[in-house]
Structures are given as structure tokens and as C-alpha cells.
Amino acid sequence: MMKHLFALLLLVPGLALATPKFGTLKDTMKELGARIKTISLQVDNSSLDTQSAALADEVAMLADDSKTFVPDLIAQAPAGDRPAMTTQYGKMLDETRQLAIDLAAALRSGDKVAAKDRLAKLTQNKKDGHAEFK
Numbered sequence: 001m002m003k004h005l006f007a008l009l010l011l012v013p014g015l016a017l018a019t020p021k022f023g024t025l026k027d028t029m030k031e032l033g034a035r036i037k038t039i040s041l042q043v044d045n046s047s048l049d050t051q052s053a054a055l056a057d058e059v060a061m062l063a064d065d066s067k068t069f070v071p072d073l074i075a076q077a078p079a080g081d082r083p084a085m086t087t088q089y090g091k092m093l094d095e096t097r098q099l100a101i102d103l104a105a106a107l108r109s110g111d112k113v114a115a116k117d118r119l120a121k122l123t124q125n126k127k128d129g130h131a132e133f134k
């Protein structure tokens with residue numbers, strides 16, 4: 001009994017962590033995009049770097065959450081095409097996540113050149129991801 005209770009205590013936070021915060025890919029992407037927009041608008045304001053970095057941390061998590069959804073384009077593709085498409089979808093969102101992690105680090109070190117470079121790369125990543133999967 002105690003053993004089961006213990007297992008349950010371990011499982012519940014694990015499930016909570018694995019559950020996406022927003023119900024759909026569309027909403028998750030909207031939240032992700034809103035944070036990047038805020039960061040872009042205030043990137044030159046050094047007094048907001050800590051806040052911007054925290055938003056970039058959230059972008060990384062939202063990119064991860066996005067991977068738990070299956071875009072319609074993949075769901076509707078021939079079954080044989082889906083595994084490769086899913087791999088590519090995950091790879092592009094891993095790039096989003098890594099760019100957000102790099103962006104957070106750049107903001108925390110006050111490196112505006114690096115921060116702007118990562119923001120530009122995120123814009124390109126969005127274009128590429130949407131061209132392929134939206």
C-alpha cells in the first residue's frame with residue numbers, strides 16, 4: 001500500500017510536467033509568439049533584460065510543449081510519410097527551443113548583438129516551420 005502511494009506521489013508531478021499548458025497547438029504557438037514579440041519590443045531596454053530572459057525561458061518550454069501536438073498536416077498525411085514528418089517537426093521545434101535558450105543566456109549576459117541575432121533566427125525558424133507544417 002505504502003509502496004503504491006509512494007509511486008503515485010512520484011507519478012503525479014511527472015504527469016503535470018508532461019501535460020501541455022495550453023490545450024491546442026494554435027494556442028501554444030500564440031503564447032510562444034506573444035512572448036517573442038514582447039522580448040523584441042523591449043530588447044534594447046536593459047532594465048527589462050531579466051524579465052525578457054524569463055520570457056525566453058517560457059518560449060523554450062512552449063516549444064517543447066508544441067512537440068506534444070500533432071499538426072493537422074501530419075495527421076492527414078499518408079501513414080507512411082508520418083514518421084519522417086514527425087521527426088522533422090520535432091527537429092525544427094528543438095531548434096526553436098535551443099534558440100530560445102541561447103536568447104535567454106544572451107539577455108542574462110546583456111549581449112544585445114547575440115540577443116538580436118537569436119531573435120532574427122527565431123523569425124526564420126518560424127517561417128521555415130510554417131512553410132513546412134502550417
Ligand code: HEM
Nearest residue numbers: 025026029030033071089092093122125126129130133134
Ligand atoms: C519563433 C517560432 C514560432 C512562432 C513565433 C510561431 C507562431 C505561431 C502562431 C502565432 C501561430 C497561430 C497562427 C494562427 O492564429 O493561426 C502558429 C501556428 C502554427 N505553427 Fe508556429 N510558430 C513558430 C514556430 C513554428 C515551428 C518551428 C513549427 C513547426 C515545426 C510551427 C508550426 C505551426 C503550425 C503547424 C501551426 C498551425 C496550428 C493550428 O492552427 O493547428 N511553428 N505559430
